[in-house]
Amino acid sequence: MIAIEGLSKSFETARRSSHTALADISLNVAAGEFVSILGPSGCGKSTLLYIVGGFVPPTEGTVAVNGKPVTGPGPDRGPVFQEFALFPWKTVLGNVMYGLLERGMARSKAEERARALIGLVHLKGYEHFYPKELSGGMKQRVAIARTLAYGPSILLMDEPFGALDAHTRTGLQNELLDIWERDRKTVLFVTHSVEEAVFLSDRVVVLTRSPGRIKQTVAIGLSRPRRRAQLLVDRRYQTLVVDIERLMDAPEEAP
Amino acid sequence: MTPRLTSTAGLPPLLACLGLLALWELAARVFQISGLPPAHEALRQLPALLADREALFNIADSVRRMAIGFGLALLLAVPVGLLMGRSRLIAAFFNPLLMIIYPVPKAALMPIIMLWLGVGDASKTLVIFLGVSLPVIYHSYQGARAVEEKMLWSAAAMGMRPLQRLVRIVLPAALPEVFVGIRTGLVLALITMVTSEMIARQAGVGNILFNSLDMALYDTVYAMIVIIGGLGFILDLLFERLRAWLVAWAEPVHQIAVGTS
Amino acid sequence: MMRRAIPETLLGSLPVVLVLALWQGLTSAGMAPPSLLPPPAAVFSRLAQQLTDPVFLGHAATTLFRLFAGFTIAVAIGVALGVLATGSRTVGALVGPVVRVLAPVPKIALYPAFILILGFEHASKIALVAADAVFPILLATYQGTSAVEPKLVWSALATGTSRRKALFTIVLPAALPSVLTGCRIGLVISCIVVFLAEMISSTNGLGHLLVYxxxxxxxxxxxxxxITISILGLALNAGFNALRARLLAGFPEES
Incomplete structure (x- = not known):
């Protein structure tokens, strides 16, 4: 589904020297797979997601989705950002309808579908609120609904719960899994939380600190559907979390 | 508050100058209006104008009045603005009066002030003073109001008295915003100076402009426009240098280019 | 809140009352002859009388026409160039240095040139108003549009919106608070400049009345x-603020 081949990204810094954010990333994600990219801050994990989204061009290497090389953003890949990035001048309904109208859907049909999605993320009754009137968790629900609305086959989630408090965060993780179980979209999920990555994913890709390289890929063999209460006391879950935490703390071998 | 559009220095602005002059020359040749002489003819007047003692005295006089009015305005406006920013009561006291004065065209007070103070330096300096004070008060007020409260608590905990806090904490912390006001004030000082001289028609660069216009010395009119424009540009440039040097520590406003990548 | 607001209003009216009292005191004590400083009552009764005089209102209408013509031109040019300077590197590279050179130039100095080229009638005054108002609008638009969160644009691009369309349907609305602030500054400047232009050279308009x-x-x-032009400035400012509040319903309050 997603094929990343020899990907590198460097940025020009203010002093005209170049800074390498990502080095030699190769990764394949199968259809319907939930893959997390895990790494310390500044390892370029979000940049990797932006390149797959087509928002940022790579310096070297290629990304292909369903065999087609990525040259720009497209409605097959829906982003969800940590910053929510809702349109402040549009209401909840307007935000969710935006993509549908852009895809050419008739207004009445778009509204019907948008209302259904707003119900799916438990925001019924908030259709005519502006984003500024919502809490962080509610804003991120709107952002998820806005992206789900136009039916991308891949979700690109950039630390989507990073700006939320711990309680809201676990609540939204559960909801995300519930939604994901319905149609099992392909998900690329960036996070710096080990528990979050293990709880959600089929596979966790651990990156090294700057420049970001793939340190190790860990398969999460936990059965689905997953329930938080059961997992927390599950020996295999605990071991995975501890192992990956150790892996992240381990000194990095010279390339 | 350093937008890229107004802070580029070096070659591009120079090229822009040349480009504008070329455009002017071209327009003059294409349209052939007597009111628009070609750029080179106007520029030829520059040396004569700058060598003419009387014209030079006029320009120097204008700049002197501007400097005095501007300086006095800063002395009053910065403290008033800072105090307003740190005290609700002082802000409540001054705000309505300032709001009423804000839309009054200051240079338009010239004929009335001339009745009281005559046509001399005092009237023009007073008008410049009034024109500069408002933006400086406003931005100093905004800057002082935005000073992080906890920074003042830390200062108080170190034993600083209120006046010390105002001078040693509030002033430097508000300085980037104060400078925005001073820059606006500087541009306004020049505008008010030229305008008041155009209205009083007695001395200064504004007077030279309209006298030459009346005498149909169009080359001189345009040469004078170039001189005033240059004055504005150079003052702004010098001020930017000073500002960059004094508030080098301030975080530049984050600018992200969107649209092309 | 209310208990605090009332004394503050009182406090704020104090300097205004003081100025009026000083004015009244100077005139009634005979320290200022009416030829230099007429008593406030004389000024305000004359104002009330003039506001019903068709000749006076005709001059005011002339001033308003020039004001709005110049302001409209400034908004059209300023907003368009500001958005395009953000959206296109080429436009930005052309507009940037020209603005850098022209913005600090006192535009009033161009007035003789406008008179020579466009004549003594409306056109030269409208041109001066536009020249003076365009720079704050252009700069505010440029600043606002270039500071728009890129992820807002990405969210739109991901649904299939083109970059060109996103520039006007996403970047411009997102920058609206800044654009409108620039417009409000431009409006007050227009009000001042039209009056000054009429004072310097005109046969009609409010500014001409003062000089006459x-x-x-x-x-x-x-x-x-x-006083009329100042009240006009206050009213336009207040009207524009009301319009701004309506247009910016969804945006967070500015501090």
């Missing part, structure tokens, strides 16, 4: 147009 009165030493009639 000063030539015949009718002091009362000098105050009336000045």
């Amino acid at each position: 009165a000063s030539r015949s030493f009718r002091t009362v009639d000098m105050f009336v147009p000045l």
Whole structure:
């Protein structure tokens, strides 16, 4: 589904020297797979997601989705950002309808579908609120609904719960899994939380600190559907979390 | 508050100058209006104008009045603005009066002030003073109001008295915003100076402009426009240098280019 | 809140009352002859009388026409160039240095040139108003549009919106608070500049009335147009703020 081949990204810094954010990333994600990219801050994990989204061009290497090389953003890949990035001048309904109208859907049909999605993320009754009137968790629900609305086959989630408090965060993780179980979209999920990555994913890709390289890929063999209460006391879950935490703390071998 | 559009220095602005002059020359040749002489003819007047003692005295006089009015305005406006920013009561006291004065065209007070103070330096300096004070008060007020409260608590905990806090904490912390006001004030000082001289028609660069216009010395009119424009540009440039040097520590406003990548 | 608001209003009216009292005191004590400073009652009754006089209102209408013509041109040019300078590197590279050179130039100095090229009638005054108002609008638009969160644009691009369309349907609305602030500054500047232009060279308009009165030493009639233009400025500012609040319903409050 997603094929990343020899990907590198460097940025020009203010002093005209170049800074390498990502080095030699190769990764394949199968259809319907939930893959997390895990790494310390500044390892370029979000940049990797932006390149797959087509928002940022790579310096070297290629990304292909369903065999087609990525040259720009497209409605097959829906982003969800940590910053929510809702349109402040549009209401909840307007935000969710935006993509549908852009895809050419008739207004009445778009509204019907948008209302259904707003119900799916438990925001019924908030259709005519502006984003500024919502809490962080509610804003991120709107952002998820806005992206789900136009039916991308891949979700690109950039630390989507990073700006939320711990309680809201676990609540939204559960909801995300519930939604994901319905149609099992392909998900690329960036996070710096080990528990979050293990709880959600089929596979966790651990990156090294700057420049970001793939340190190790860990398969999460936990059965689905997953329930938080059961997992927390599950020996295999605990071991995975501890192992990956150790892996992240381990000194990095010279390339 | 350093937008890229107004802070580029070096070659591009120079090229822009040349480009504008070329455009002017071209327009003059294409349209052939007597009111628009070609750029080179106007520029030829520059040396004569700058060598003419009387014209030079006029320009120097204008700049002197501007400097005095501007300086006095800063002395009053910065403290008033800072105090307003740190005290609700002082802000409540001054705000309505300032709001009423804000839309009054200051240079338009010239004929009335001339009745009281005559046509001399005092009237023009007073008008410049009034024109500069408002933006400086406003931005100093905004800057002082935005000073992080906890920074003042830390200062108080170190034993600083209120006046010390105002001078040693509030002033430097508000300085980037104060400078925005001073820059606006500087541009306004020049505008008010030229305008008041155009209205009083007695001395200064504004007077030279309209006298030459009346005498149909169009080359001189345009040469004078170039001189005033240059004055504005150079003052702004010098001020930017000073500002960059004094508030080098301030975080530049984050600018992200969107649209092309 | 309310208990605090009332004394503050009182406090704020104090300097205004003091100025009026000083004015009244100077005139009634005979320290200022009416030819230099007419009593406030004389000025305000003359103002009330003029506001019903068709000749005076005709001059005011002339001033308003020039004001709005110049302001409209400034908004059209300023917003368009500001958005395009953000959206296109080429436009930005052309507009940037020209603005850098022209913005600090006192535009009033161009007035003789406008008179020579466009004549003594409306056109030269409208051109001066536009030249003066365009720079704050352009700069505010550029600043606002270039500071728009890129992820807002990405969210739109991901649904299939083109970059060109996103520039006007996403970047411009997102920058609206800044654009409108620039427009409000431009509006007040327009109000001041049109009056000054009429004072310097005109045969009609409010500014001309002031100069005309000063030539015949009718002091009362000098105050009336000045107060009228100031009230006009206050009213336009307040009206624009109300419009701004309506347009920015979804945006967070500005501090």
